[in-house]
Amino acid sequence: MILDRINGPKNLKTLSASERKELAQEIRQAMLKRASIHGGHFGPDFGIVEATIALHTVFDSPKDKIVWDVSHQVYPHKILTGRKQAYLEEEHYDDVSGYSNPAESEHDFFEVGHTSTSISLASGLAMARDLRGGHENIIAVIGDGSMSGGEALEGLDTVGEMGTNMIIVLNDNQMSIAEVHGGMYKGFDELRRTGGKSEHNLFRAMGLDYRFVADGNDSEALIKVFREVKDIDHPVVVHIVTQKGKGYKFAEEDKESWHWHMPFDIETGEVKHPYVDEAAELTATYLLDRMKTDKKLAVLTAATPSSFGFTSERRKQAGKQFIDVGIAEEQAVAMASGLAKGGARPVFGDYATFFQRTYDQISQDVCINNNPAVFLVFGASMYSMNDVTHLCIFDIPMMANIPNLVYLAPVSLAEYKAMLAWALDQTEHPVAIRVPVLPVPSEGRVIRTDYSQLNTYEVTRRGEEVAILGLGNFYGLAEQTAAELEKKGIHATIINPTYITGLDTDLLESLKKDHRLVVTMEDGVLDGGFGEKIARFYGSSDMKTCAFGLEKKFYDRYDYEKLAEEYNLKPELAAKKILDLIK
Amino acid sequence: MILDRINGPKNLKTLSASERKELAQEIRQAMLKRASIHGGHFGPDFGIVEATIALHTVFDSPKDKIVWDVSHQVYPHKILTGRKQAYLEEEHYDDVSGYSNPAESEHDFFEVGHTSTSISLASGLAMARDLRGGHENIIAVIGDGSMSGGEALEGLDTVGEMGTNMIIVLNDNQMSIAEVHGGMYKGFDELRRTGGKSEHNLFRAMGLDYRFVADGNDSEALIKVFREVKDIDHPVVVHIVTQKGKGYKFAEEDKESWHWHMPFDIETGEVKHPYVDEAAELTATYLLDRMKTDKKLAVLTAATPSSFGFTSERRKQAGKQFIDVGIAEEQAVAMASGLAKGGARPVFGDYATFFQRTYDQISQDVCINNNPAVFLVFGASMYSMNDVTHLCIFDIPMMANIPNLVYLAPVSLAEYKAMLAWALDQTEHPVAIRVPVLPVPSEGRVIRTDYSQLNTYEVTRRGEEVAILGLGNFYGLAEQTAAELEKKGIHATIINPTYITGLDTDLLESLKKDHRLVVTMEDGVLDGGFGEKIARFYGSSDMKTCAFGLEKKFYDRYDYEKLAEEYNLKPELAAKKILDLIK
Known part of the structure; x- marks a missing residue:
């Protein structure tokens, strides 16, 4: 050789x-x-x-x-x-x-x-x-x-x-x-x-x-x-x-x-372990279906159509209602603002890591103008791409601190679908949705179809002493942690916060009556994130808070399970930490 | 007519x-x-x-x-x-x-x-x-x-x-x-x-x-x-x-x-009330002077050379050590990364509002690579441009949550100059400096010239019960608030946090001994900001926290004094709120 x-x-x-x-x-x-x-x-x-x-x-x-x-x-x-x-x-x-x-x-x-x-x-x-x-x-x-x-x-x-x-x-x-x-x-x-x-x-x-x-x-x-x-x-x-x-x-x-x-058979070119991205499939089929009756629905990609299921066949079906602007995320976001202003209903989907290209466009072109563009943020999770250049764990600090944006965190695919429908029906707000990363349940937990009462969290189980806010992908972790606590005699309240961009101050206030610890769980870095907002809210009160999530760091090719263990993002570990705090 | x-x-x-x-x-x-x-x-x-x-x-x-x-x-x-x-x-x-x-x-x-x-x-x-x-x-x-x-x-x-x-x-x-x-x-x-x-x-x-x-x-x-x-x-x-x-x-x-x-006399073209931007002047004169001995110092602008005092005359003096890339902030930041990697010492200066164009470049091109580029963030304050499209109050949530970046907040022009010198001397970190917006004192308060021990805050006055962390521009407000508290018999600790991007956990821990309230004051929106990091740190302890700053909102052509009053960013108002919390 x-x-x-x-x-x-x-x-x-x-x-x-x-x-x-x-x-x-x-x-x-x-x-x-x-x-x-x-x-x-x-x-x-x-x-x-x-x-x-x-x-x-x-x-x-x-x-x-x-x-x-x-x-x-x-x-x-x-x-x-x-x-x-x-x-x-x-x-x-x-x-x-x-x-x-x-x-x-x-x-x-x-x-x-x-x-x-x-x-x-x-x-x-x-x-x-x-x-x-x-x-x-x-x-x-x-x-x-x-x-x-x-x-x-x-x-x-x-x-x-x-x-x-x-x-x-x-x-x-x-x-x-x-x-x-x-x-x-x-x-x-x-x-x-x-x-x-x-x-x-x-x-x-x-x-x-x-x-x-x-x-x-x-x-x-x-x-x-x-x-x-x-x-x-x-x-x-x-x-x-x-x-x-x-x-x-x-x-x-x-x-x-x-x-x-993905790995494949050299002779046939067949993938060895076929994999279907359910969230992407749901997105593409929903949007294609909706296009049939809503001729003003415009779907945008910046050269990653497959991130949300738009195969070449589906792009053909969508016709002029689908536009690929090329690798040009800034253009995609600003164009979405123009589309919304012009009376169309734009949806731009991309991986969380590439939304980093568009901070200024989201802020200036879209949010200052309050134009109702819809953004689908894919892969936003620590259980996603794990190369340092493709981390999808910084979207909450980046996006959730921009005024006027409504950033939603669905806890199941069904809730994601309900939010997507609402986001496209309404014209009051720019809306971003943190598309669930599996495993989240496909069904269940759709409590409402109307999200226009902003920043109203859902209490899914009323308990006492400890309240756990399980944001989006980590709602399941919240439930499992509550189950662990139950074994130790703590009947915790479980909450689906739904909104990343704002606080349900009435609900948070009401927890003070019979809770002494509020726990947040979010699937991303903690710095600038959701848990810190809750911590600030309770800062001057007697309520204790504890935020579960990742430290601000550029992780590279990490082992998902090890990282989860390191940051107590496992039900038993999280429950243990909580028990330590309230004992 | x-x-x-x-x-x-x-x-x-x-x-x-x-x-x-x-x-x-x-x-x-x-x-x-x-x-x-x-x-x-x-x-x-x-x-x-x-x-x-x-x-x-x-x-x-x-x-x-x-x-x-x-x-x-x-x-x-x-x-x-x-x-x-x-x-x-x-x-x-x-x-x-x-x-x-x-x-x-x-x-x-x-x-x-x-x-x-x-x-x-x-x-x-x-x-x-x-x-x-x-x-x-x-x-x-x-x-x-x-x-x-x-x-x-x-x-x-x-x-x-x-x-x-x-x-x-x-x-x-x-x-x-x-x-x-x-x-x-x-x-x-x-x-x-x-x-x-x-x-x-x-x-x-x-x-x-x-x-x-x-x-x-x-x-x-x-x-x-x-x-x-x-x-x-x-x-x-x-x-x-x-x-x-x-x-x-x-x-x-x-x-x-x-x-x-600015307003001028029509006949002569003379400005009616001449104004010198001291921070910009200091920057340009310092950098020009340093260029004489450091031939690898490269100063970059994205079409706003005057934001840091580089008049056409000074640009000529700087020669090939100054580059204007045009309105191209992404290029400026990525080029700075290349310059740093190539052994030069790049400094890119711009208004905070325009840094919004560069989130991904700061994160990917610079910080993942940990290349020691220096960014000067001008006008970052509520006492700065007040048009909704030019607000300079979102830089902390945007930049301070990016790993590897060291974001410094000087409390005086003298401290700014010391930080700038250090940032250019060292090659360990990408460094951003939140250039002071006047009025901050020109002199004084330079406690050190070496900032390489990251996240070490300065206690400028040891007190008890209440500690006030006055970040950058708001250090003066912290001091004045402490003076108000003194009148009420509270001898507060005053701290210059210096570092926006990290916590001095030892110091914060030590405050638990003889303090019951830690107050933060920052010149920008609170959401995703510095105060929330402090609130999270103390969340599970008995320490109470209170963050002073602005609500997340697109303000437009506001009255500076009224806004300061609305958010208790006046010494008497801040002191009153603090007293309410500890009484």
Whole structure:
């Protein structure tokens, strides 16, 4: 195997063209086997193999610095920079993260996982080099899908004014996770059709130089162009056309499903343990059904349609009532405000971690204007994505402290559905819903269908001494903790707070009569969260409070159960802590 | 006066060309007098007079919908849409806000004040129209400076794919607040020089149609082109070249100073009550001085250099150590991360309200990577900008709940300077500083120069029974409240918490010995803030807590003193509330 000889980029420099071809083959082989067993990103890595070989052949990493956008295409890079074991040996598959990671290698400069950041980050490296008086090459590798993100476009504009070395490799595989969307892609299309000669060139319009490589899966063509731009004295875009999923038939044919993939059978491409996201399914079927009678219902995604069940088939069914704005969360939220103002009923769904892109738009474009847009916040839980760049545990501090927003926490799928219906029926408030993360019960616990009396909590069981407020996903934990307490003779009150964004002051006041401890349980970090609001409310009274949730911290690839234990987020542990407090 | 006859856009339709010219003159006259007495935005409004007349002559507002970006150029629009009294009669100057405002008029669609939102908001109105089956024109008016913002570029991309009516008026006055920055402006420059014919056309590259008007201060030329694009069936950009500040000599000559202006003498252009922002002055002089010996110090602004004292003269002095990325806050923060990683020492300064654009970049690009960028958060106080779109009271919940960030709250300018020096000396943490808003003392209270022992609060006076934590700007209030308490025989402990992002648990624990109430005072909203962290810490103990600060709400053009009274943010009122709690 060629790979046997590759322990770092320096081993690449002397390979022949045919050896590079063989090496590409070996890398795909290793990645295929690993993906079939371990799962992970697929299409982006299979498309970028030759470009990675070419980059490390021409440039001198880590002196020359390569910044990978999103970094879900970074597997070949990891293989070539000393981490091949994690792709070749099953027992080492988990030695590396799924993203670029400076803790793993000097060839990685940033830990990233959100899109559209590479140009901005690289522009900083370039300016630092210039202040230092250095001469290395700074390279950003960014996909066509990521180019639609505001941060990338802002970065392009800054780079377009810089007068020094900076190389942006546009990896154009004609896809985002799903198909690309936006006017710029007409331009990219023309560039592909004209061999880079079309005058509709976003990069030249932004002040950058430009090169085109028709076959971005041809290492030799890439090496030629990379050699030409190496040590260039001004910013240049190298536009390379690659095939997403290249080398594995099923991934070439269905690029969307194979962007990221669960473990599968290599022969058939069949998923080993099929999994249906019930919350996403419920959302898509409900919205599609509602569209039939409500022609002003508009569903928006920022390039993650599958996060809420909008498969390509369903997108077709929705027709012009569904819009994918591309990776452009700010646009999605602001557009939703415009839609609401214009009399439509907009729903924007995305993962909690990506809502982080939209703080200002939620605050300014939507909430100051009090336009009734609806936001579905998916995956918001510690039992969700556990890569540090994809944590979904910060949404409560971020969103629940924005005025005018009504942020709801359903405790079951049935309650989620009732809230979604209400949110779309009413036009008084911008509403966000923290979509349940399983396991929550599918049925039951829908006490009402009208949520317009804001900040009215539901007492689901009247007890005494201790009251437990179980927010959203953690309502079940509250019930189970109460059951543990029952064994010790404490008959606790159980409450479904329902509203994250406000306090039911009457109810909280009334608890003072016959309770001496109010406990909150929330599925996220405590800092800036729901429990702290309750603590402040009771601060000057005799009522004691205790907030269960996570410490403010960037957790990475954690074990869910261990983390739950560490923070007493298990019924027995929580009950024990409560008993300690009241004894 | 022509203006006498103008009570709404319909009165414009029958004017002759010469009457339009006269009207423009009258509008400038009214705005000049008002600005000289009242202050406010200047240059943007003086440049857009003819375009506003032309828009309201050709289009049928409010059926046709005009969305004004930032809306600091909206004075002529307000004059022509039924609100002229507020510009003609001194006693009515305050009847209108400085921004577009749906509460004032059916001709205003959104309350906005942050830049780069008009295209996104308008795209929502356009899609809503299409779902409704309507046929009106949707128009976004955006300045060239605002085009560099990510939200605007994302919006452009979405619009470029839409197949229906949408008109974007690019008001190119070759300025942001300061001069424009970014590669796209080379393209705009070429378009101006070639009469719109250059092939470096950002808008065509994004899939939009394009028209050019060389003299955007010629109503007749504008009317001609607006008539051509009215009812167009696809998205088009109308690029108009205008003169910022047109019609007032001083504003034409010094566009940056006259973007917004305080009351002045019309004859001389002299400010009536000159004002020096001490915190900004201190910042600029300190950084400029440090640059002399530290060649890796890089100062960044996102188009608001004056927010921290970087006048054009000082920008020149700073040379390549100062970079203005244009209106592109995401880029500024991510670039700062890259600079820090590359060994430079980046400082990015901006108003608190604009940091709202950068939640995800602070979290992902900077804090996950723990890169030691320094952020200076200006104006963060209730005693700061009081327009609803410019409130600077939400930064603590937004920023202080992001892991790894060290957010410092100096209690004097001297302490601010010590913190800034430390932040730049160290390379362990990303650091943000909540720059003091006056009145805080200039001198005194610098107890240390080293802040690396995180979350160690300073007890500035040891007392008993009551402890008051006075955060940053409100440290003075804490001291004055303690003085009031002293009169009633309470010798309170006074503490400078210094760190917003963490608790001094040892100190807090020690207070339990001889205190029964811990009071926090913070200059911002309480929800998600500092006081709630203290309340949670003591929640399960016998210690009582009380948090002074503002309720979560979008305040608008409020009276500072009244608001302070309403929330007991006056020494006597705070002392009374404290006494009530401990009696």
